[in-house]
Amino acid sequence: GAVVSQHPSRVICKSGTSVKIECRSLDFQATTMFWYRQFPKQSLMLMATSNEGSKATYEQGVEKDKFLINHASLTLSTLTVTSAHPEDSSFYICSARDPGGGDTGELFFGEGSRLTVL
Amino acid sequence: TQLLEQSPQFLSIQEGENLTVYCNSSSVFSSLQWYRQEPGEGPVLLVTVVTGGEVKKLKRLTFQFGDARKDSSLHITAAQPGDTGLYLCAGVYNAGNMLTFGGGTRLMVKP
Numbered sequence: 001g002a003v004v005s006q007h008p009s010r011v012i013c014k015s016g017t018s019v020k021i022e023c024r025s026l027d028f029q030a031t032t033m034f035w036y037r038q039f040p041k042q043s044l045m046l047m048a049t050s051n052e053g054s055k056a057t058y059e060q061g062v063e064k065d066k067f068l069i070n071h072a073s074l075t076l077s078t079l080t081v082t083s084a085h086p087e088d089s090s091f092y093i094c095s096a097r098d099p100g101g102g103d104t105g106e107l108f109f110g111e112g113s114r115l116t117v118l
Numbered sequence: 119t120q121l122l123e124q125s126p127q128f129l130s131i132q133e134g135e136n137l138t139v140y141c142n143s144s145s146v147f148s149s150l151q152w153y154r155q156e157p158g159e160g161p162v163l164l165v166t167v168v169t170g171g172e173v174k175k176l177k178r179l180t181f182q183f184g185d186a187r188k189d190s191s192l193h194i195t196a197a198q199p200g201d202t203g204l205y206l207c208a209g210v211y212n213a214g215n216m217l218t219f220g221g222g223t224r225l226m227v228k229p
Contacts, residue, residue, distance in 0.1 A: 006160075043206060043222040044161070093160050104149040104168060105210040105217045109160030
């Protein structure tokens, strides 16, 4: 199956700094990638849809200036948490559609990135 | 707002027991998936169901899609500690639209 890889898997940073998380599709091209946030013991919350070559589409309540998304190529999307604060600490997961999945919406997920802001 | 309700939210059972997780919506799905997520990792797709009444089996896991395509269930037979994890159902309400996730069922299987 298709492989999506995230980096870093864990990151600890000081409050006020910015952190970049990368999401790569390793064996297929992904014009669209999705970024999710997951709080402990909870389900996934869609943050934004990353579109190659154009602006990301953010879900209601997600700050565009806080969570910068760049999808500069067909295999890479990045999420930058700007001026991170402790409340931004969370598990961030990216995903991409199975290129052979048609309209069923099947997703391949990255390994996730755990961000801890001190 | 389209809601996808999962139940139970948490389940703790002994090894060898059977269990069923439910996923319900008031709207019709064009397709529905079940994912399993282990701590610190991303979800992994288990199965996709598309046709009303469809039943799929994956070893000890049986997935059923309701006739009206508004609900689904996951049944695990003779649960093992390795089945421990977060089970997520996710549905597409219109072909090509976004995937909506349920709240998840956290399963713990004790040896």
